[in-house]
Amino acid sequence: MDPKSIAIIGISEDERSIGGYVLANLERLGYSGQIHLISRTTLAVRGRTCLASIEDLPPGVDAAVLALPESAIIPSITMLGERGVGGAIVFAAGFAEAGVEGVAKQKHLLEHCDAAGLCLVGPNCMGLTNFTSGAGMTFDTIPTAPNGAKGVAIIAQSGAMANHLREALGARGLPVTFAISTGNEAMVGTEDFVEFCLSHEATSLILVYAEQIRDGRRLHKLARRARDIGKPIVLFMIGKSKRAREAAQSHTGALTGDYATAKALLECEAVLIPGSIDEMVDVIPLLLRDATPCAGGIAFVTGSGAAKNIALDLGQDLELDFPNFSASTVARLRELLPAYAVCENPLDYTTVAIKDPSLMSQVISTVAGDDNCACLIVAQVPGSAVNQSDKAAHMVPAVQHSPKPSALVILGDSSPLEPSLSVALSTPGLASFRSLDRCMNAVALYQAYARSLARAGTRWSAENESVPTSLTSKHTASTLPEYISKRHLASRGVPVPSGQLCRTLAEALEAAACLGFPLVIKAQAAALAHKSDVGGVIVGIKDISALEAAWAQLQASISQRRSDLVLDGILVEQMSRPGVEMVIGARRDANWGPILLVGIGGVWIEAFKDVRILPAGATEEQILNSLRSLRARPLLDGIRGSPPVDLHAVTRAVQAVGDLMRDDQRIIEIDINPLTAYKDGVIALDALIVTSDTGEDAI
Numbered sequence: 001m002d003p004k005s006i007a008i009i010g011i012s013e014d015e016r017s018i019g020g021y022v023l024a025n026l027e028r029l030g031y032s033g034q035i036h037l038i039s040r041t042t043l044a045v046r047g048r049t050c051l052a053s054i055e056d057l058p059p060g061v062d063a064a065v066l067a068l069p070e071s072a073i074i075p076s077i078t079m080l081g082e083r084g085v086g087g088a089i090v091f092a093a094g095f096a097e098a099g100v101e102g103v104a105k106q107k108h109l110l111e112h113c114d115a116a117g118l119c120l121v122g123p124n125c126m127g128l129t130n131f132t133s134g135a136g137m138t139f140d141t142i143p144t145a146p147n148g149a150k151g152v153a154i155i156a157q158s159g160a161m162a163n164h165l166r167e168a169l170g171a172r173g174l175p176v177t178f179a180i181s182t183g184n185e186a187m188v189g190t191e192d193f194v195e196f197c198l199s200h201e202a203t204s205l206i207l208v209y210a211e212q213i214r215d216g217r218r219l220h221k222l223a224r225r226a227r228d229i230g231k232p233i234v235l236f237m238i239g240k241s242k243r244a245r246e247a248a249q250s251h252t253g254a255l256t257g258d259y260a261t262a263k264a265l266l267e268c269e270a271v272l273i274p275g276s277i278d279e280m281v282d283v284i285p286l287l288l289r290d291a292t293p294c295a296g297g298i299a300f301v302t303g304s305g306a307a308k309n310i311a312l313d314l315g316q317d318l319e320l321d322f323p324n325f326s327a328s329t330v331a332r333l334r335e336l337l338p339a340y341a342v343c344e345n346p347l348d349y350t351t352v353a354i355k356d357p358s359l360m361s362q363v364i365s366t367v368a369g370d371d372n373c374a375c376l377i378v379a380q381v382p383g384s385a386v387n388q389s390d391k392a393a394h395m396v397p398a399v400q401h402s403p404k405p406s407a408l409v410i411l412g413d414s415s416p417l418e419p420s421l422s423v424a425l426s427t428p429g430l431a432s433f434r435s436l437d438r439c440m441n442a443v444a445l446y447q448a449y450a451r452s453l454a455r456a457g458t459r460w461s462a463e464n465e466s467v468p469t470s471l472t473s474k475h476t477a478s479t480l481p482e483y484i485s486k487r488h489l490a491s492r493g494v495p496v497p498s499g500q501l502c503r504t505l506a507e508a509l510e511a512a513a514c515l516g517f518p519l520v521i522k523a524q525a526a527a528l529a530h531k532s533d534v535g536g537v538i539v540g541i542k543d544i545s546a547l548e549a550a551w552a553q554l555q556a557s558i559s560q561r562r563s564d565l566v567l568d569g570i571l572v573e574q575m576s577r578p579g580v581e582m583v584i585g586a587r588r589d590a591n592w593g594p595i596l597l598v599g600i601g602g603v604w605i606e607a608f609k610d611v612r613i614l615p616a617g618a619t620e621e622q623i624l625n626s627l628r629s630l631r632a633r634p635l636l637d638g639i640r641g642s643p644p645v646d647l648h649a650v651t652r653a654v655q656a657v658g659d660l661m662r663d664d665q666r667i668i669e670i671d672i673n674p675l676t677a678y679k680d681g682v683i684a685l686d687a688l689i690v691t692s693d694t695g696e697d698a699i
Helices: 018-028 071-084 102-116 159-171 192-198 215-229 242-251 259-267 278-284 284-289 305-317 327-336 358-368 385-400 419-425 436-455 482-491 503-516 545-559 604-608 620-628 633-637 647-663
Strands: 005-009 036-037 047-050 063-066 088-089 118-123 128-130 135-137 151-156 176-182 203-210 233-237 297-303 373-380 405-409 478-480 499-501 519-524 537-541 569-574 581-589 594-599 609-613 669-676 681-684 686-691
Touching: 005 018, 005 373, 018 036, 018 284, 018 358, 036 569, 047 118, 063 135, 071 088, 071 545, 088 405, 102 604, 118 297, 128 215, 135 581, 151 159, 151 192, 159 176, 159 278, 159 545, 192 215, 192 647, 203 215, 203 284, 203 594, 215 259, 233 259, 233 278, 233 647, 259 297, 259 594, 278 284, 278 569, 284 405, 284 436, 297 305, 297 358, 305 436, 327 358, 358 373, 358 385, 373 385, 405 503, 405 647, 405 669, 419 581, 419 594, 436 620, 478 482, 482 499, 482 569, 482 647, 503 519, 503 545, 519 545, 537 545, 569 604, 581 647, 594 604, 594 620, 594 647, 609 620, 609 647, 620 633, 620 647, 647 669
Parallel strands: 005 036, 005 063, 036 047, 063 088, 088 118, 151 176, 151 203, 203 233, 297 373, 373 405
Antiparallel strands: 128 135, 128 176, 478 686, 499 569, 519 537, 519 569, 581 594, 581 669, 594 609, 669 681, 669 686
């Protein structure tokens, strides 16, 4: 990452050669370390002497850039190891991204790097640039280094995306410390670079484009550390669509994981997950201005009634709040503005600044100081050349020096601007836009980050948890029958119906005398996870004769459809009253560890998939926020005269399931469906636990 000596392996006099581009970058960026050139055909390049072979290198060169075809990589790695080179960057493609044969080649390459004691970046990457030292080890054409301000580290599995992000930030005058293309990540991956950048003093923000997160637990831990030290991570992931997942395999050899799981767990540690590349870039100036924002309302200032109305609609869609201005703010605005101006938020300050342009800065400063608002947006049309000069002189400085994180929108799309305004909008660090939509999306993401910071973290840490044997071996998982699963859930405080496992009709009749009617009976066996499919559940049993008939019917149905099955017995339970059917699930992900699922259950789970994913140690606030974000929230709030659901009882059940996953790592999966929710509690009507052991003693 910070080499004091660099060797370029494979260079010629051709200025368009890959090695030639690397050398040009090093010279353009003012790299001051030693540069060694290796060429079989050229004695000198750009006035620098070339060595004929890797064997001619002095011992202990820090980094080697291999501008060679795939067939020459492995022999070169062996020779670099013999010369004690510390690390190598491999541009060549044709490895894991190229199918089965390429996977084998990459494995072979990794074995040679290990044998050589050499660190590998790539293959199939565009290299990396350290802007703080001028080490431009890439064939992408890199501009001169930014100033010494703290800046953004870019980490991308795609070289083209690393290029795009660097160009986009550079166009805004934002400093970049590193631009890193990780490629196939055969040895060094995204997580390694994130960890390095967290410790890099000049890096204040980390921007990541990921096609695969190879070590979810590690990244989750790093996200927690980033939050603790106030260094935001902005992560854009692909993998929401099936075709994107397939394309990633042929791009960088990435086997994309579960996008929803990664997003849910990382957002709980305040990682920003933008919905688009535009949002990813647009939020950066705001984060560089203040990496630990406060959640709160938005102050909106404009000279356009249309912009005010549009902002209100966009704000509703983006969950942005425009609170009332304080009495002192309103009083000051009334002093500044004509009587016909409505001194409310959003504020249309009319056309008064045309005559007195200084009013722009006075209005903006007044609104920016309002205690009810955490962020400021100023949106205005460009106007005439004179108006634009006025904005450059008054509006831009007022936004730039606002005490709150602020954004400025000059409408008009890509229309040309008067030079002074164009220059002013290019002020480094100014969050300026030509699109109101993009601006408000960026502010919404920024405010979502502020809310995430306020509620981030979990009740307990799973970062040191080992992966259970069942997930790393071919052991067969075992499903515990419902009655045993419920017994363990009940021991954790999850309410279950009163019931009894019965092996004879006589036992069932005795149980009915204790439980009372109506009743439900269910066939019980570890091999019978889906009881209803074979007639193994009968509900609404109202009296003794109905119980006798139901017992016979259930036995006959099981014998007919599953003659091979030996039942543990039949569970006789009190029939619960109707309520809102929900689901609580948990599974132990091999990459991320234990995770939870909560949402609308029963027969609707497959139809609507209205569920949310959470870390197993989710806090009460995180669970409640997830429940309130469900599309079916009106059901939980109570509709058509039905009472609202006891969300705190649901939350307690979710946390109990998470704690059970934490306390016994033999548990692979827990499924409670339905969990019926009422105004005064919940009850788990059906439940299964899957473990890596067998029998009741498994947990």
